[in-house]
Amino acid sequence: MYRFAVYGKGGIGKSTTCSALSCAFAEMGLKVMQVGCDPKSDSTLYLHGGERIPTMLDVLREKRERATLDDLICTGYRGIVCAEAGGPTPGLGCAGRGIAAAFEALDERDVFEVVKPDLVLYDVLGDVVCGGFAMPIREGYADRVFIVTSGENMSIYAAANIAMAVENFRNRGYASLGGLILNRRNVPDEREKVQTLADDLHTEILADLPRDDHISDAQDTLRGVMEVYPDCAYAQGIRALARRMLEMGEGQ
């Protein structure tokens, strides 16, 4: 089973990238599971015709231990199994602990033995801010971590922070950094800035995804870009990225 985690600054396009990657992997015939790890719970939105699915934490709050695996996951476009961790009421509770609780709930219900996915993709909020948001990097959930970034300074700072967390965990036998995904915002010297970051982190840029209006056009129809514009430049870039990720995941 391939196990990938995708991190990046808030609003940088992680969910769009993840959903598109899930579609690309599914096109290859893989059974894909995508787990959104963001209290906004919008990771899999466009795999479900723009409808929000119940978050795991909301289900657990309501049903507690009576919640079944079927209550926690949904199947979306191309048979992609979707789960959204969700989060507490904004301003209250602990979102990081929430992510950990959602993961524990999936574990207790033997999700991987039941669903038997070929590939799991974790879409994780922004910086690694605490132990809970680091869960996908830890304990064998993901083997490879990929960071989405643009050439904007804040995005690059966030990416460096995430890479530091991955490095910290490496001596515990956990996931390693797979590489950077450049999601263009068309700022000046964008490629050069991200290349400098890649060099500093001793990694590489795996994909250079264009800023593409087809993404927002597709979302206006409540669907993902891979479904509505499967031949656009962005979709082709995503497929190439998916192939590279699989090469990196071989033997894990």
Add this chain to the structure above:
Amino acid sequence: MKRDYQTHVFTSTYTADVSGVCSALYELGGMSVLHDPSGCNSTYSTHDEPRWFDTDSLMYVSGLDEITAVMGDDAVLIRDVVAAARDLNPRFITLCGASIPHIIAFDFRGVAYLIERECGIPVLPVPTDGLKSYVSGVGLALTAWLERFADPAEFAAAPDNAVNLVGVTPLDFSINDNVRMLRAAFADAGFAVNCCMAMGDSFETMTHAFRARVNVVVSSAGRRAARWMKKQCGIPMVEGLPIGAAQTDALLGAVRATLSDGKDRAAWGEFGNTGRYTVPEGGILVIGEEVFAKSLANAINLLPAERRSGLTACPLWPDVDEGMPEEELIAAMRTARTVIADPLYRVVLRPRDGVQFIPFPHEAYSGRIFRAELPAFAGPDFSVEQLLSGR
């Protein structure tokens, strides 16, 4: 009715999972480290561990402080545990934690890996959260220990009459004669007790835990380990406790049947509960740990009707995660004719309820308070009829 698990006016709570971990592994020569500021440690030593003053064991608390927790500074714990381990050279180290490590998503597995790499001693990560009952902690600890030290391949060479007793801790059996009597009940019936997990057996004996044909789950705390062992090699399990002659016969009969056909069993029949907290009016209500409560209720129901005043017994037990919703518990107790439970439950009943209360202390509920009055209930010699008479 919407259940409110959090408001308890009359009743107490059961011992927490962290104490279950320490209790389960107390006699196996390891060092148990409780990652916590210190409160849970004192509860364990003063209330939950009757062996504390008589038997040495390496029990440590990390003394987690606020800034270490907030900053996620695992190095402090790693340094302290490695230093203590170098001084004391335990057979293994267990790392469990209470609610603060849980809330900050402390990385039990990763830190265990680092400590083990540093000092070369096996480290078991047992990710307790201080929020569940001891049943969870005992189960996690025994399973983690077996996973690390026992060899499933030994099941193939297990003697035909060998059984394990799984889920044995003072939290359910105290330190009176119960454990000896429990072993004797099986030995006298021709079984060989391979392992009693984990009281009275050594580290070495426990490493051969798979040399048994059946796991007898004598408390629900043993269920997780038994299920894990079954998953490894197919060893079947029988749930039940020998309490009095008839129930002992029922349990031994179930074990023999399972030895013969390999099917899992429970040594009790149907009870009259229509729902978890819906008990038949005017019956005998047994409250306690699940296997105990079901076994004692079954032992009562196996008596001739006239020797139990024509009443039938049914069990009620706490949820591992959430205990019991008090309002439903109170309603159930006040509906019964007789309640058998830890003495701390007595306060629920009012004189006008007209309910007979028979105290049956439980270490995991009232700790040391009623320890001297805790009966030796394991085995055929215990008189269920005498218990019912209140004498």
